[in-house]
Amino acid sequence: MNTRRPLATLVGLLGALVAPVSLLAQAKVESVVVAPQGDQVANISSTTISKSGLHVLNVAPKGSRSVYLHDGVEGVRFDRVIGHRALSSDGKRHAYTALVGTEVILVLDGKEIVRAPALHGSLTPFGAFGFSPGGKRFWYVSPAETGGVHKLVVDGVASDPTHGITLNPVFSPDESRYLAMFSRQEERRGELLMIDGKNVGFQGTKPQFSPDGKNVITIGRAPDTDLLLINGKPASRAPVIHSVHMSAGGLNFRVLSGKRGTPGVFLEHGGKKIEGSDCDLIEKVLFSPDGKRYAALCSVGGTRKFVLIDGKKGQLYDQVEELQFTADSAKALYLARSFSAGQFLVVEGDESDGYQGIQLVLGAGKRIGYIAQATGQPNVKVIVDGKATSVRGASFLGFSPDGSRYGFNGFGGAGLSLYLDGVEQQGVNVYTTNFDEGQNRPRVRFSPDGKYVAHAGSVNGDTSKRGLVINGKLIDAMVSGTLYSLPFFTPDGNHIVYFRFIPGGGYEVVVDGKGVEKFTSLPVMPLSAAPFEMGADGVFTFIGLVDGAAKSFRITPDGSTSIASMLAAVDAAAAKVVADAEAATKKAADDKAKADADRAAAAAKAKADADAAAAKRKADADAAAAARAKAAKDAADARAAAAAKAKQKK
Numbered sequence: 001m002n003t004r005r006p007l008a009t010l011v012g013l014l015g016a017l018v019a020p021v022s023l024l025a026q027a028k029v030e031s032v033v034v035a036p037q038g039d040q041v042a043n044i045s046s047t048t049i050s051k052s053g054l055h056v057l058n059v060a061p062k063g064s065r066s067v068y069l070h071d072g073v074e075g076v077r078f079d080r081v082i083g084h085r086a087l088s089s090d091g092k093r094h095a096y097t098a099l100v101g102t103e104v105i106l107v108l109d110g111k112e113i114v115r116a117p118a119l120h121g122s123l124t125p126f127g128a129f130g131f132s133p134g135g136k137r138f139w140y141v142s143p144a145e146t147g148g149v150h151k152l153v154v155d156g157v158a159s160d161p162t163h164g165i166t167l168n169p170v171f172s173p174d175e176s177r178y179l180a181m182f183s184r185q186e187e188r189r190g191e192l193l194m195i196d197g198k199n200v201g202f203q204g205t206k207p208q209f210s211p212d213g214k215n216v217i218t219i220g221r222a223p224d225t226d227l228l229l230i231n232g233k234p235a236s237r238a239p240v241i242h243s244v245h246m247s248a249g250g251l252n253f254r255v256l257s258g259k260r261g262t263p264g265v266f267l268e269h270g271g272k273k274i275e276g277s278d279c280d281l282i283e284k285v286l287f288s289p290d291g292k293r294y295a296a297l298c299s300v301g302g303t304r305k306f307v308l309i310d311g312k313k314g315q316l317y318d319q320v321e322e323l324q325f326t327a328d329s330a331k332a333l334y335l336a337r338s339f340s341a342g343q344f345l346v347v348e349g350d351e352s353d354g355y356q357g358i359q360l361v362l363g364a365g366k367r368i369g370y371i372a373q374a375t376g377q378p379n380v381k382v383i384v385d386g387k388a389t390s391v392r393g394a395s396f397l398g399f400s401p402d403g404s405r406y407g408f409n410g411f412g413g414a415g416l417s418l419y420l421d422g423v424e425q426q427g428v429n430v431y432t433t434n435f436d437e438g439q440n441r442p443r444v445r446f447s448p449d450g451k452y453v454a455h456a457g458s459v460n461g462d463t464s465k466r467g468l469v470i471n472g473k474l475i476d477a478m479v480s481g482t483l484y485s486l487p488f489f490t491p492d493g494n495h496i497v498y499f500r501f502i503p504g505g506g507y508e509v510v511v512d513g514k515g516v517e518k519f520t521s522l523p524v525m526p527l528s529a530a531p532f533e534m535g536a537d538g539v540f541t542f543i544g545l546v547d548g549a550a551k552s553f554r555i556t557p558d559g560s561t562s563i564a565s566m567l568a569a570v571d572a573a574a575a576k577v578v579a580d581a582e583a584a585t586k587k588a589a590d591d592k593a594k595a596d597a598d599r600a601a602a603a604a605k606a607k608a609d610a611d612a613a614a615a616k617r618k619a620d621a622d623a624a625a626a627a628r629a630k631a632a633k634d635a636a637d638a639r640a641a642a643a644a645k646a647k648q649k650k
Helices: 563-649
Strands: 028-035 047-049 056-062 065-070 073-078 080-087 094-100 103-108 111-117 129-131 138-141 152-154 164-171 178-183 192-195 198-201 205-209 216-221 226-230 233-238 240-246 252-257 266-269 281-287 294-300 304-309 319-325 332-338 342-347 357-362 368-373 379-384 387-392 395-399 406-410 417-420 423-431 453-458 467-470 473-477 496-501 507-511 514-519 532-534 540-546 549-556
Touching: 028 056, 028 514, 047 080, 056 080, 065 080, 065 094, 073 094, 073 103, 073 111, 080 129, 094 129, 138 164, 152 164, 152 178, 164 205, 178 205, 192 216, 205 240, 216 240, 226 240, 233 252, 240 281, 252 281, 281 319, 294 319, 304 319, 304 332, 332 357, 342 357, 342 368, 357 395, 368 395, 379 395, 379 406, 387 406, 417 453, 467 496, 467 563, 473 563, 507 540, 507 549, 514 540, 514 549
Parallel strands: none
Antiparallel strands: 028 549, 047 056, 056 065, 065 073, 080 094, 094 103, 103 111, 129 138, 138 152, 164 178, 178 192, 192 198, 205 216, 216 226, 226 233, 240 252, 252 266, 281 294, 294 304, 319 332, 332 342, 357 368, 368 379, 379 387, 395 406, 406 417, 417 423, 423 453, 453 467, 467 473, 496 507, 507 514, 532 540, 540 549
């Protein structure tokens, strides 16, 4: 059965609908219609969907006019769409332009903030607008004023006048400050720098904030030298400064060239060249999570590459991929390939064995895992923190969120077996879900503390019964035999939420084994965004189709159920089966013993009756014989007496 269904176009709003708490279970269920016509094919030209797939901005008719809907909430009415629209990175904020009469309005979070006459009757005068990376701030370039003057407006505050923004705003890490490059017609020397809306003049190119947001760094160009400028003041110089890289841990580097017009670059720190950093191009400078270590990816000879880690130069390779640090910053690592010798995992400069291919997976802290396939070998190695397990067809390696555990799949027994911490879980098989979360992503999901592991599967080698398996126990056997997606744990690890199919059609969302809401289907968003997620607050959000409408649901588990209670119920059911079996065995034994005793008593009684009958027969015979003997004696005595009497008479 094909259970994937494309997301319907999110068009129109008949009104927000908030559902009451479901009567199927105690979990709190809230919902709102985000599109009453959810069964139409997604229309990218009129719909924008957030990266998470959970926030929607779309156009809908409203009488003779139109409105934009953000998560089902109506904005202002307008005549027609003009210009573009934008969502913040988290999808919670939105902005768009639209035509009202002969004017264009700019709307932010559902409210008009400015309007201006349309250009040539049909073009927007708002050429650019958007959100800061974290969505805290909103900016736009104002329509042209007299003399072609524009202003950059950030959160409603206008900048000094410009004639064109040549670099969209760059925000400091905390988004409290911003900078931009702009031009002015009366200036012919190049671009000017704007900081927090103020024109600070010519301060070079490639502006950026320091990690703490307090300083602005630029590169100034002079005829025979380049200058590193901090807040417009010269800090250092070099023949050519290509780029500047800074970490929150206090590391500062420049990528330099020794002479103008000559090829080659090198890395410089603290005014000193880092030995071994000479190369044709420094492609990347990467800092560790704590900002105290660095790694640079360098290329030489056009195609060959090496990695420089904290000043130590690595070997040359044909390819270098996935350069990164472990979560605890302790180790730098990358995948390297030699066209003649295969692929290697290189950790702090130390190579692994060569393999045909490697899938790298990092866990929390210092954990490093990878699946390695050797050429021509049937078994695959799963190597975690240096410990190798050889398994046929190993795949889908993943760590628990806290890094305490790991799991993968392999053909150890019948079907695709589950391996936990390198040990095969006998009789536990893993199956794919309907929603593919990625080719190399784990097919199991751990609770945040690693206490529970959940997946679609079967147990005890019984593949005829499939469903949700937690810690090797079949918790919810399903008619479909699988899950729509991997289940979701709440952040506290106490609850689990998942989707299952309803016999005859449709789906339901389930909390701790209890269905809480039914719906027609779970749409797959454009760009394959999954329309569901577990929030840090423990609220599960998803978009489902109900009666042709797309609805956003919020599911909040409560204390009436838990994973522990689910497992306890399974254990209790299993214990009852064992107890019932033991009781049945005891009853059968007792029944047999009673039957044997009854048979023995009956046999003893029959024998006693037979013995009594035999004794009676013997006694009767003896009595009869005695009677006969007595009778004979009596007869003899009578005859003798008669004879004697007769003799006396003679």
